[in-house]
Amino acid sequence: MDFHLTADQAALRDAAREFARNEMTAVGRQIEASNEPLSKDWKKRLGELGFMGVNISAEYGGMGLGALEALLVLEEFAKIHSGMAFPIFESCVGPVKAIEHLGHESLKKRVLPAVSRGEHVVAIAMSEPDAGTALTDLTTRGEIVGDKIVLNGVKRWSSGGGHADSYLVYCRLSDGPGAKGIGAVYVDKDAKGLSFGSREQLMGFRGVHSADIFLENVEVPIENMVAPGGGFGDLMGAFCLERCGNATMSMAIAAAAVEDTVDYVQERQAFGKPLVDFQAVQIKLAEMAMQVEASRLLIHRAVAGIGGGFPTVLDSSMAKCFANEMVRDVTGKAMQLMGGYGYSKEYPAEQRFRDAWGWGIAGGSIDIQKVNIASALVGRRFNQRAK
Structure with missing residues (x-):
């Protein structure tokens, strides 16, 4: 059992630490003061430096490293500010990993390279007004109609809600009871019928948007199904x-x-x-x-x-x-x-x-x-x- 980092892991950690502290400390304080998310330019720069999608496969534009390497990078940015680190969080341990492992090949090729470049953020939409800890009580539904999925429901407490570029929406995709009917569908922010409530005002997490998500007859292609009913x-x-x-x-x-x-x-x-x-x-x-x-x-x-x-x-x-x-x-x-x-x-x-x-x-x-x-x-x- 070895508790030491390899030379490459230590070098990656040190590079992340040096950049975060020397280049982004003021950015973190600005996010705290303004309550606005990290800018697109900064996210793209992080992508160019390899800090986004650290553990996404190189086949899809990531660095192809492991989860430990991703968390080493995340730690150094999170030491500066949670809101500043949040895009890295989403690119390394968020719903993109479910997409990478479970999604259709066409979806992976469309989404994951953009995530790794820092040009796209995918947020997770799980909780609902009456389904939080008891997640299997969720009622948002996805009906398969031909080669489309039609989504209806309300999501709450989505970190990134109203600001992220797309969402992995947990929903009922079959009539199976409880977890047996639950799967997940990828939905772009600009999908017709998708709208957002007012931004939540939270005690902390400044720079991380959160808002209700409303899905009213939102249609997405069948290839956007990341997990079918029963894939919970x-x-x-x-x-x-x-x-x-x-x-x-x-x-x-x-x-x-x-x-x-x-x-x-x-x-x-x-x-x-x-x-x-x-x-x-x-x-x-x-x-x-x-x-x-x-x-x-x-x-x-x-x-x-x-x-x-x-x-x-x-x-x-x-x-x-x-x-x-x-x-x-x-x-x-x-x-x-x-x-x-x-x-x-x-x-x-x-x-x-x-x-x-x-x-x-x-x-x-x-x-x-x-x-x-x-x-x-x-x-x-x-x-x-x-x-």
Whole structure:
């Protein structure tokens, strides 16, 4: 068991770190201030540098590397700002991976190269007003009519909603009950009958649009079916990688909080000496650092050795759950240690604290990850609907 990165992996991480910190720190602060997404020009530049589609096959314009390499890149950008890193998240661990593994060849050739170039963002549309954690309650329907699929329904809490270039829409594609009837269809933003609600105003996640999505007799070609009815298990297999991306965003936020706090407590003085000289501060720093490193190890373990596949439900849920809980604690400690400076919008500590809480809600709540873990431990799924 080797816990060290290869020379190539370390070089990729260092290149991402240098570019993110030297070229995009101001961009991250601008996104936080304006609440507007990363610009098209910046996304294209990231594509040109190879930071988009890191683990998309070279056949479709990506770098053809593994999930671990993709998460190493994502971590370095997420340390700067979640909104700045979000296009990379979508290009490496978002619904594009389901498209790459499950989609029709014509769809893959049309979408994936554009994603890798930073010219196209695909968002996921899963949740509905009455189907979030209980995703199999979704009612959005896709009816196959000849060589078309006609979609009707409403989607909610789509990160990228109203701004992404296209959507992977989870919907009912057969009359099978529960998960047995669910599949997914790719829909372009400009499809006739597709519209969006007002942009959600969130506590954090600035620079990441979210809005309701309305589908009214939206017609797409049959080739846009990524998973047929009954393909829910395959879709959720791909979603395990997205859980690891979520965990990486959490871990990166916490890692950045530790770095800034270590610098701060060495510079700030109280009672005539640096804060770091106080034992209570030392203990908090140690706890924060241990939490981040434990999270990083869980994430890397989840994706190590999976090749072009996906992590297990157990490994990905453990990584996400731990990271989601850890980042809330670490960013809280960072804010406390930095005092008024941590609470001020002039500095990123308060932004990290707000974003930290979002990742434990997005992509499956902390508690549902614990249900997944328990289910894997006992070897059976729990019927939450049983009376």
